[in-house]
Amino acid sequence: MSQVQQTSLDVYYNKVLPNLMRRQREVLRVFIDNQYRDFTNMELSVYLRWSINRVTPRVLELRNKGLLVKYCRRRCGVTKNMALAWRLA
Numbered sequence: 001m002s003q004v005q006q007t008s009l010d011v012y013y014n015k016v017l018p019n020l021m022r023r024q025r026e027v028l029r030v031f032i033d034n035q036y037r038d039f040t041n042m043e044l045s046v047y048l049r050w051s052i053n054r055v056t057p058r059v060l061e062l063r064n065k066g067l068l069v070k071y072c073r074r075r076c077g078v079t080k081n082m083a084l085a086w087r088l089a
Contacts, residue, residue: 020065027058028067031088038071038085042078059086 020028030039030047039047045055062068063086071087 021061023054023058024061027055028062031068031086035088038074038087040074040076040078040083040085042076042083043085046078 026048027044030044031037041055041059042052044050044059045052048055059068063070067089068086069089071085073082074085075081076083076085
């Protein structure tokens with residue numbers, strides 16, 4: 001891991017995560033732990049074992065905070081339908 005990547009992760013762990021609500025932290029943690037992967041809402045739902053109605057608002061909140069960004073539109077690994085996938089900003 002490069003120094004820039006480590007510095008970015010340190011900022012997430014020390015500055016960003018403490019200022020989020022618990023469920024927002026749990027969603028963001030998935031992206032931090034899988035920083036080279038993107039997720040659709042349904043993939044997050046399965047990964048976290050949460051209902052989709054619990055995931056979608058958290059993703060929107062994190063997007064509004066500028067922490068997640070739209071990465072691409074692709075086939076969801078769960079539903080097999082086309083869906084937006086998100087990634088760390």
